[in-house]
Amino acid sequence: MATAVTADQRRADELGVIARKQRSLWRDALWRLMRNRAAIVGMVVIGVAAIVALFAGVLAPYDPVTYQNTPKALMEPIWTQFFGSKFTDPGYILGSDALGRDILSRLMYAARISLVVGFVPVSLVFLIGATIGMLSGYLGGWVDNLLMRFTDIIYAFPDLLFLVIIVATLRGTAFGEILGGLVLIFVALAIISWVGLARLVRGQVLSLKHREFIEAARCIGVPPTRIMIRHLFPNILAPVIVSIAFAIPGAMLAEATLSFLGIGIRPPTPTWGGMINEGFVVFSTTPWPVLLPALCISTVLLAFTFVGDGLRDALDPRMKI
Amino acid sequence: MLRYVIRRLLLIIPTMFFVALITFTLALAAPGSPFDRNVTRPLSQETLERFNRYYGLDRPIPEQFVIYLGNLLRGDLGTSLTSRRPVVDLIGQGIGTTAQLGVQALLFALAFSIPLGIISALKQNTPIDYLSLLVATVGTTIPGFVTAIFLIYIFGVQFHLLPFVGWGSWQHMVMPTFVLALGPGAFLTRITRASMLEAIRQDYVRTARSKGLREQAVIVGHALKNALIPVATVIGPAAAFLITGSFIIESLFSVPGIGRLYVQSIQGRDYPMVMSTTMLYAFVIMIANITVDIVYGVLDPRIKVS
Numbered sequence: 001m002a003t004a005v006t007a008d009q010r011r012a013d014e015l016g017v018i019a020r021k022q023r024s025l026w027r028d029a030l031w032r033l034m035r036n037r038a039a040i041v042g043m044v045v046i047g048v049a050a051i052v053a054l055f056a057g058v059l060a061p062y063d064p065v066t067y068q069n070t071p072k073a074l075m076e077p078i079w080t081q082f083f084g085s086k087f088t089d090p091g092y093i094l095g096s097d098a099l100g101r102d103i104l105s106r107l108m109y110a111a112r113i114s115l116v117v118g119f120v121p122v123s124l125v126f127l128i129g130a131t132i133g134m135l136s137g138y139l140g141g142w143v144d145n146l147l148m149r150f151t152d153i154i155y156a157f158p159d160l161l162f163l164v165i166i167v168a169t170l171r172g173t174a175f176g177e178i179l180g181g182l183v184l185i186f187v188a189l190a191i192i193s194w195v196g197l198a199r200l201v202r203g204q205v206l207s208l209k210h211r212e213f214i215e216a217a218r219c220i221g222v223p224p225t226r227i228m229i230r231h232l233f234p235n236i237l238a239p240v241i242v243s244i245a246f247a248i249p250g251a252m253l254a255e256a257t258l259s260f261l262g263i264g265i266r267p268p269t270p271t272w273g274g275m276i277n278e279g280f281v282v283f284s285t286t287p288w289p290v291l292l293p294a295l296c297i298s299t300v301l302l303a304f305t306f307v308g309d310g311l312r313d314a315l316d317p318r319m320k321i
Numbered sequence: 322m323l324r325y326v327i328r329r330l331l332l333i334i335p336t337m338f339f340v341a342l343i344t345f346t347l348a349l350a351a352p353g354s355p356f357d358r359n360v361t362r363p364l365s366q367e368t369l370e371r372f373n374r375y376y377g378l379d380r381p382i383p384e385q386f387v388i389y390l391g392n393l394l395r396g397d398l399g400t401s402l403t404s405r406r407p408v409v410d411l412i413g414q415g416i417g418t419t420a421q422l423g424v425q426a427l428l429f430a431l432a433f434s435i436p437l438g439i440i441s442a443l444k445q446n447t448p449i450d451y452l453s454l455l456v457a458t459v460g461t462t463i464p465g466f467v468t469a470i471f472l473i474y475i476f477g478v479q480f481h482l483l484p485f486v487g488w489g490s491w492q493h494m495v496m497p498t499f500v501l502a503l504g505p506g507a508f509l510t511r512i513t514r515a516s517m518l519e520a521i522r523q524d525y526v527r528t529a530r531s532k533g534l535r536e537q538a539v540i541v542g543h544a545l546k547n548a549l550i551p552v553a554t555v556i557g558p559a560a561a562f563l564i565t566g567s568f569i570i571e572s573l574f575s576v577p578g579i580g581r582l583y584v585q586s587i588q589g590r591d592y593p594m595v596m597s598t599t600m601l602y603a604f605v606i607m608i609a610n611i612t613v614d615i616v617y618g619v620l621d622p623r624i625k626v627s
Contacts, residue, residue: 152332153339158561158606165344165599168587169351253464257569260466261584276470280573283470284478291474294467305462 029238032314039310045303053111060105061093065268073100074286097275097289098282106270107296113182113271114300117255118248121189126244129194133201134228138209147198154195162192163254168263180266185258189251200243204236238315245311249304256297272297322618329611333604340603341393341596345386348592376400393600399593403586408597412579418488419571419578423563425498430506430559435552438513439545445518453510460507466569469500473573488576497574501566505559512555513548520548550621553613560609564602 033039052059072089075096081088088095094104136144154162166188170176176184208214209232217227258264259273267274272293279289364372373379377388392399398408441453476496477485484493520526521544529543530536568580575581579598586594 153336153343158565158602160565161599161602164587165347165595168595169347169592172352172590173350249462257464257466261569261572262588276466283473287474287478290470294470298463298467301462301464302459305458309458 029314033310036310036313038306039314042303042306042310045299046307049111049300049303050115052108053115056105056108056112060102060108061091062102062105064101064106064109064270067099067101072096073098074282074289076286076288077103077292080288094292095288097279103275103289103292106275107272107292110270110272110275110293111296111300113265113269114252114255114297116182117185117189118252118304121186121193121251122244122247124186124190125193125197125247126240128190129197130201130233130240132194133198134205134232136198137202137205138224138228138232144202147202151195151199154192159192160254160257163188163258164261164263166191167258171263177266180269182265185255185264189254193247193251197240197243197247200239201236204239205232208232208235242308242312242315245304245308249301249308252297252304253301325618326615329614333607333611336607337600337604338390340600341390342386344596344599345389348596349382351590351592398597398600401586401591401594403589403591403594408593411582411594412597412601415577415579415582418576419567419580422494422497422501422571422576422578423560423567425494426501426563426566427505427556427559429498430502430509433502434506434509435513435549438510439517439540439548441510441514442517442521442548443540450514453514457507457510457514460503461511464569465500465504465566466573468503469496469570469573472496472500486575488574488578493574497570497576501563501570504566505555505562508562509552509555509559513552516551517544517548520544523547550617553620554617557606557610557613561606564606 056064072092073096074087075089075092076085076087077095078088078090078093092102092104094102094107096102097106132143132147136147167176167181167184170184170188171181178184214227214231217231222231255264255271256273256276259271260277262277264273265271267278275293276290279286279293283290370379377385380388389399396409398412400406401408401411404411437453437456441450444450473485473496476483483495484490485496487493488497521540523544526539526544529539534542564580567578568583570576571578571580572584579601583595583598585591586598
């Protein structure tokens, strides 16, 4: 590297201009992202949620699953005592649910499920979607035909409808019971969402594969696998990153919706959607067991959207919608 | 154009076939029989066999699928296992309410999103633009059931302004319609804004201005006319959004439509009901998508429809 810098320097001296350190496109994008205030706020919120989820075992004051003493059921958050509520208990900062379980502890453990559902299926989607999209776009032929026919059918179903019918029918099977239904949700989400990414990657590859730099690589005998990995992949990464940034909150939202409908993660494992479902029965008298998880979902989803918007603006300023 | 329309319409057949195949396979993979619900007093072997024979569940699986397809073609969607009534009747009973809710929500979404998107584009980077972007971001990000919960809390529980259980009077319709409209509306706002921003920078708009047209005529007659074309394409996805939204919103507000029926039949493992409703939804969405593609071709002849 040292010689390169001096060579640049020498050339710059010859031309009589000031040599400037080269900045990569990625560094530029990072700089733009860091100047986006909403994206920074989003990242901080996600960071806090991740720390809470990771250390829920240490931070949570109670066990989220075992029942506490029932006389302490449906306690209200401690600040409501200043507004005349008699049902507060200093032990339960955010109150308790109908079974006397501490809401704060349950919210903390539920953050785990939400984040895991956000990241694990999306990694699967990335692996499957990017590989198939790349093969389909670059090689064409029957792989491409098959993919396009398959996407036509998947697109006739709205995502959530498909997800609901897969999860509803398979959750009673042995497979649907692994980890309280978590694995089924991972797989179902992956099955539905890889198609969109594959289509995106395919389109990008199609637009690039006749460009000069790919032709040049082909001319000097670079094997197809290497062209795809070393030459095509880095050039399509930006839209893929943006699409994944939006897929994460999408997956979290899907899990919350399923749990809210009562066909998501099995109780007693706490999830934000499940807490809303369980608390809704007593909503008109004690709204807190529903309002608090609703607040958590909204905050985290907004945070991810802000980061996604920031990434989109940073990586491709032309894509602004 | 006609050939394109015919091809798109013919494509419905294989797609619906696969949708039927997928729902059928999934329903088959589901464990448990609809008749083993009562654990304390299980049905006798003989009764069970009679039930299975009556509902055709003793036939080979491929044959069951063929029978199912044949019945679908004749408009016989089977009998609900929980209420013992024909699925067609149950769907017929709820479809009016669901359609009314959906149409109201779509109209409301269009009514607020298009003006908001236009104003926001004309006054780019002003407070009103930021406000509409914030509304659009929140509307697309926060799930409908969460928004519904906050609204029920404020207007239903705290101030008793609006009822939040049931359907009938206009007061009952306010909250479900608003919540259902929010998602598609927010999305439409974004699209309208983006497409209007592009339109007002075009040469023909500059020409219209330079020949001395009033600003109003320039915006409405020239820019808007072209800016709304992409908006039309969003109505297909919006239909999908309204359908998936409807079963959550209907369950939450106890609206007696097919959305709530769908959720109930999922929870009650009523497979004929689940399968038929899924098929119906897929069909409606496919028709919406095809209509949008055709309308798009008519509105904008530059689009090649091959």
